[in-house]
């Protein structure tokens with residue numbers, strides 16, 4: 307549904323977007339994640355045809371952004387970093403105005419505006435001046451204008467920016483509910499946003515893609531071997547020695563001893579085999595009691611820091 311290949315945007319000597327390649331299948335939500343200045347907005351502006359690329363190719367909903375920008379624009383809804391809303395218009399008048407620009411058929415206009423107002427819980431605000439709304443409601447008006455012509459692709463540049471925690475949850479839920487039928491790209495530097503909302507993630511840093519995968523795969527791939535948390539009831543020193551020697555275990559760290567003679571360890575395995583079976587057998591053989599054996603994933607935050615810090619150090 308969205309194909310980006312070797313996309314480049316240069317400003318003088320600066321490559322704001324540097325050979326970026328990714329694709330988003332129909333109905334999926336892709337998170338474009340990166341620190342300030344990474345090139346998220348620039349990439350999105352190219353995809354929405356508001357900026358022309360210096361090189362490379364981008365195809366959105368089957369149309370090339372350079373060759374057929376009109377066709378692309380008909381099929382996308384765009385929430386820019388700073389939503390294009392007018393403070394001295396009422397919500398309803400603004401949405402009527404946008405409907406005309408987006409050529410929503412006259413006979414469908416009132417209906418569609420009603421639907422969008424309901425979708426974003428904006429009904430009570432419809433007669434208010436946009437300038438008098440709180441930031442969260444203004445952001446919703448921004449989303450409403452992106453949805454008016456019922457586009458198949460949504461491009462949302464930091465959709466939860468400036469919102470309070472409750473509104474963030476609501477907007478995330480809304481975005482998720484919009485996927486399936488629609489294909490969505492959202493940008494963010496808030497990590498939980500990606501893990502809670504997106505199917506796939508592309509991490510960019512200083513214009514370049516540093517990782518692209520599903521959230522799950524990415525954290526697994528980057529953690530190398532798997533890490534397990536093991537909790538055993540038994541003599542701590544002996545347990546430690548035995549676990550350390552178990553096949554497939556490459557490192558062991560004590561996480562302290564709890565009450566009732568239970569000790570906890572973080573076990574790193576060499577990744578080549580699943581050490582859980584051998585660990586279990588070892589504990590049983592020694593007649594200790596296994597309280598817990600849990601795989602620990604690397605959080606997206608760890609992944610993000612690992613990738614972007616490595617680049618900085620290079």
Ligand SMILES: Nc1ncnc2c1ncn2[C@@H]1O[C@H](COP(=O)(O)OP(=O)(O)OP(=O)(O)O)[C@@H](O)[C@H]1O
Pocket residue numbers: 317320321322340341342343344345346347348349495
């Ligand atoms: N019109 C422009 N002229 C010169 N440089 C620009 C221009 N627009 C963007 N840049 C530069 O391109 C780089 C990428 O900017 P971009 O706005 O795409 O980042 P971003 O990932 O959206 O960051 P943020 O999280 O702060 O929104 C930055 O270094 C920025 O200064």
Ligand SMILES: [Mg+2]
Pocket residue numbers: 346347348387463
């Ligand atoms: Mg930006």
